[in-house]
Amino acid sequence: MNLWVIKRNGVISQATEVQEWEISSDYITTEKTSFTLTEVLDYKIGDFVMAKYQHGGGLAYFGVIDSYESNTANEFKRLICNDIMTLANFEFPATKVSGSSFEDHAKKLLTTYMLLDKNKDISIIDIEVKSNTPHVYQPAETPTATNLMKYLINGFKKYNVVWSYDGFVDGRIKTSITAVKTSIQLKNNIQGFRDWDVSTTEIGKANANGLLIVDKAMTNSELPRVLSKWWLCSDNTVTSDENNSLIVKPTRSVISLYDLTDDDPNRLTYSEVADSVLKGSFYSHEISVSANINNPLLKPSDLKTGTLVTLVHDGTTYNSVLTGFTINAGSEYMALRFGHIRSRLSELLE
Numbered sequence: 001m002n003l004w005v006i007k008r009n010g011v012i013s014q015a016t017e018v019q020e021w022e023i024s025s026d027y028i029t030t031e032k033t034s035f036t037l038t039e040v041l042d043y044k045i046g047d048f049v050m051a052k053y054q055h056g057g058g059l060a061y062f063g064v065i066d067s068y069e070s071n072t073a074n075e076f077k078r079l080i081c082n083d084i085m086t087l088a089n090f091e092f093p094a095t096k097v098s099g100s101s102f103e104d105h106a107k108k109l110l111t112t113y114m115l116l117d118k119n120k121d122i123s124i125i126d127i128e129v130k131s132n133t134p135h136v137y138q139p140a141e142t143p144t145a146t147n148l149m150k151y152l153i154n155g156f157k158k159y160n161v162v163w164s165y166d167g168f169v170d171g172r173i174k175t176s177i178t179a180v181k182t183s184i185q186l187k188n189n190i191q192g193f194r195d196w197d198v199s200t201t202e203i204g205k206a207n208a209n210g211l212l213i214v215d216k217a218m219t220n221s222e223l224p225r226v227l228s229k230w231w232l233c234s235d236n237t238v239t240s241d242e243n244n245s246l247i248v249k250p251t252r253s254v255i256s257l258y259d260l261t262d263d264d265p266n267r268l269t270y271s272e273v274a275d276s277v278l279k280g281s282f283y284s285h286e287i288s289v290s291a292n293i294n295n296p297l298l299k300p301s302d303l304k305t306g307t308l309v310t311l312v313h314d315g316t317t318y319n320s321v322l323t324g325f326t327i328n329a330g331s332e333y334m335a336l337r338f339g340h341i342r343s344r345l346s347e348l349l350e
Helices: 084-088 102-115 148-159 270-281 346-349
Strands: 001-006 021-025 035-036 048-053 058-070 078-081 092-093 097-099 125-129 135-137 142-148 161-169 173-181 185-186 193-200 211-213 225-233 253-258 285-292 307-313 316-328 331-337
Touching: 021 058, 035 307, 048 285, 078 084, 084 102, 084 148, 084 161, 084 211, 092 148, 097 193, 102 125, 102 148, 102 161, 102 173, 135 148, 135 270, 148 161, 173 307, 211 270, 225 270, 253 270
Parallel strands: 125 173, 185 307, 211 253
Antiparallel strands: 001 048, 021 035, 021 316, 035 078, 048 058, 058 078, 092 142, 097 135, 161 173, 193 285, 211 225, 285 331, 307 316, 316 331
């Protein structure tokens, strides 16, 4: 694998070959990646790292140097890197918001609170919006101090919108924000895939699958002004038909406040609000599998967070999403993770 360091002023180093590395990407838990250097390389914490597989194997990783480790004889250094998502690991004042493009909303937040902050020294990054997804966010209090990285992760869970690296062009780091639509199909009898592990949380048990849209101006909880009712179905669609056979019962409902006095022509429809609020609950499972790096379906360089996946495991079909993976230099297998829940203790305690 070849590795480059990109300074925050756009200067890029010569390529250096790396023999020992572990790439771990997870949009839910923002895992760390490591590269062991065998030669001297000029870098500092906060610089960017770009790694590519040799012999035209494609992009392997892009991230930010978080720390480094040296052995006692100072013979090598191990770079510890984070995903670019961690650049947004700070708070901003979140308010109630809705609109036709979560992607554009995310770009504006990243621009205002990160790119335009001279002391964050990240003006080298360009962001392109490549899709538009209706969205709504209603904090209990406004404004609310909210971590921007977690805000973006929530956007991934609800809308499958990903902020990702696209390339390094003319001294600029090109990134994009897009709702991932690519999809693949996997079965647990495919050659090269092994060690399947399936853990699910039923829809409606720990996550909402029912929605009441009520008038923001209502004043009596005993006589609610319910404007519309929606439910999440087992095929990841939403319905206003309470008799739909795909509704998983018993349901667990949440409330969305709707301002009837808002004359914004881009105001969300009831169905768009339902899509925004409910669909993040659909991937309430974790499915992991080890895949041979030479399998015919997924090359390491093809792994893209947010890829939609139809998984068939022992006759049961799961509509899922690729949220994380780990690849080691010394292993013939890569670990793939699908779904939004994580069994790590830190996630359970959050």
